Amino acid sequence: MDRSSPVPLYFQLSQQLEAAIEKGRLAPGSLLGNEIELAGRLGLSRPTVRQAIQSLVDKGLLVRRRGVGTQVVHSQVKRPLELSSLYDDLEAAGQRPATRVLRNTTEPATAEVAAALGVAEGAEVLVIERLRLAHGEPMAHLCNHLPAGLLDLDTALLESTGLYRLMRQAGITLHSARQAVGARAASAEEGERLGEPEGAPLLTMQRTTFDDTGRAVEFGSHVYRASRYAFEFQLLVRP
C-alpha cells in the first residue's frame, strides 16, 4: 500500500488481490479472511477494503456470503464482453491483424443510417469501409458511419489501429452500444470480397455506439466469415 501514490488505495488493493488470484496465490474456493481483520492488517479502514472487494465481485472474481465470508470464485473467468474493436481482439489473440481501407469519404446519410445516428436523412456522414485480414486472409468486411465533424480519420491511421481507439484518443468517451447479431447467406459480391462462395453463411453484426451524453457517435454494419470467426465472450448474471 503506497499512500503517497495518486492511485486510490482501494484500487491498489483490488489490483493486488486480482493479481494474487490470477497467479494462484489465492486458491479458488478459499476464504479471503474477514474484512475487519483484513483492514486492520493492511492499515486501512473497512469501507476502503469493502470498496476493493466490491470491485472484484463486480468483475465476477469473488463471491460474498453473509455470515460466511468472501470466496474466490472457482473461475473459468476469462474476459467479459467489452466494446472492443475486432482489431484489438485479433491482436490479443496473436493473429497479427491487417486492415485495408476500401473507402473513406463523406456521403449523404441513407434513411437507415440517419435513423441510427439520429441525424437528418441526407445529412453528410463519414463512411468508412474496411476489409480486416488475419494472416493475409480476409476475416471480415466492416462498414462504419460517423456523424460529420466529429472526427477526421486518416486512412493510414485506420490501417494500423482500430476505430474505437482512434475515437477515444479524439476525446470521445464511449458509453454504451446497442447491438444485433445475426446470420445470412453471402451474396455473390460479398462472397468475392471475403473469399467465400455465394450462399456461404456469414455472421453479421450491427452496432450503434453512444457517448456519455447519449449522442450516437457511430453506426457499423459488419460481416464476418462464419468459417473463420465467432464471437466469444463471458457474461455475468446481474444479482
Place this chain on the structure above:
Amino acid sequence: MDRSSPVPLYFQLSQQLEAAIEKGRLAPGSLLGNEIELAGRLGLSRPTVRQAIQSLVDKGLLVRRRGVGTQVVHSQVKRPLELSSLYDDLEAAGQRPATRVLRNTTEPATAEVAAALGVAEGAEVLVIERLRLAHGEPMAHLCNHLPAGLLDLDTALLESTGLYRLMRQAGITLHSARQAVGARAASAEEGERLGEPEGAPLLTMQRTTFDDTGRAVEFGSHVYRASRYAFEFQLLVRP
C-alpha cells in the same frame, strides 16, 4: 423513504430515481442536484445517496462528472445483455413461445460435453433436446446437457417455461457463462427440423453456465433460424 421497511434505503432511493427517469420526470441530460443537498433533503446520509446513485451509474442510466454533477443519460438504453432464456425473451416480445421437448434422458457424456461440464468422459449427464416455436413456427433447436443429480426436470414443466427459471427455482444461483456465437450452413436434418432448406444460414450459440462456486451447471448448443431470429442487446463500456 420508508425506514421501517426491510428493503435498504439506498435501494428504495435508486428505485425511485429509476422510476422517475423512466417516466420522464427526470429529463435526459438534466442535473440531479448535488449529493450533499440531496442527502439533506431526503434525510439520508451522503454515503447512502452515493450508493443509490452508483447503482444507477452501473446500469448506465446516470453519468457522474466531478466538479459538474450527476446527469441523466440521454438514453437509448433498453436492456443489457443478460443470462436470459430464449423463452423469456420471446415472451417479453409478445411472441407467445411454445416448446416441444424432443428428448429428456440421461446419457454418458461425450468428450466435448465432459470437457465443458468438467465431468469424466462417459459419466451420466442429463440431455434435453427441445424445439422452440413462436406463433407455431420453429425458431430454434436447443440441446442442453446438465450434470446428473443436479436437478430433475419434468417434461411438462419444460414445455411451459424456460430452463434457467427452473434451475433458479431449484436453488441454483447462476453466476456467469461463457458463450460462443457463430454461424453455419444447415445440414439436411437440421433444415428439416427447423423448416429451412439445406444449406440455409443458421445462427449458433454454445454456452457453458457456472454457478457461484464455479461449478459448470449447464452446457447448451443452440441453433437458431437466421431468417427469423437475431440476438439484440445493449452493452456498457467498463470505465
Place this chain on the structure above:
DNA sequence: GAAGTTCGATTGTCCGGACAATAGCCCGGA
C-alpha cells in the same frame, strides 16, 4: 479582446464507528 488565474461547486476518496441480518455451528432436549 484574448489569455491566464483564481475560486466556488461538485464528486472522489478515506476514516471510524454502530447496529442489523444471516449462515453455520454447537449444544441441549425430546
Place this chain on the structure above:
DNA sequence: TCCGGGCTATTGTCCGGACAATCGAACTTC
C-alpha cells in the same frame, strides 16, 4: 437419533465527517 434454539462469525447497511481532485466560470491582466 433427530430436531430446534441459541451463539458466533461475517457481511450488509447506515451514519457523520474530513480533505483532495477536478471542472467550469468569473475575474483579472496584458
